Amino acid sequence: MAIGATIHTFEVQLADVDRGVYENFSLRVARHPSETAEYMVTRLLAYCLEYEDGIVFAAGGVSSTDEPAVLVRDLTGQITAWIEIGAPDAARLHFGSKLAGRAAVYTHRDPEKLLTSWAGKTIHHADEIVVRSFEPKFVDEVARALGRRNTLSISATEGTLYLELGDTAVSSEIFEHRAG
Incomplete structure (x- = not known):
């Protein structure tokens, strides 16, 4: 019998000052067995x-x-x-950029290695694709604080992300790179 996804629920309070987005919403996030917490x-x-x-x-989750x-x-x-999340290949990013009006990548990996892997490859409107990353310890600390039921407060202002998850409060600069 295959192991199913683990469902995590989040009550989210979002204040994205940089974009003028202020929302409260609930999320159910399915974590596929092959998906790391990070x-x-x-x-x-990214969501x-x-x-x-x-x-x-995505409807198919991480396996789509x-x-x-x-x-x-x-x-x-x-x-x-x-x-996209993680380290998509150049062909996939090229396809997505052509299909949608806008493309972005959020990575928990080394963004320089990712950008290097795309060097010399065709990516539609690569200069318009933003790659965002965070301080490595930031993602690790949030991953350690995850529970099945979570209260999450996120604030983004002046390129810095402030996050509270349960009893854990962390912050990170939001690093932005261009794919092209």
Whole structure:
């Protein structure tokens, strides 16, 4: 018998001052057995920092091959934002950038290695694709604080992310790089 996904619930209080987004919402996040806690945290952060009407986690989850981990659809169902997590290959990012009006990558890995792996490869509108990363210890600390039921407060202001998860309070600069 295969092991199923672990469901984590989050009551989120989001204050993204940089974008003028202030929302309270509930999330159910399925963590696939092959998914690391750090990957799931990065996926959750991407969802919150990209939050807008129409945002969803991909239907196939982390095992989906034809959709990113997070995407935004307009009212007609058209994909308007393609948001990858981790270290997508250049061909996948090229496809997503062509399909959607906007593409972004959130990584918990070394962003310089990721950017180097894309060097010399064709990526549609690479200069417009933002790669965001955080201080490595930040993602690790949030991952250690995860529970099955979570209260999460996220504040983003002037390029810094402040996060409270249960009794854990951490902060990190949001590093931005360009794919091209």
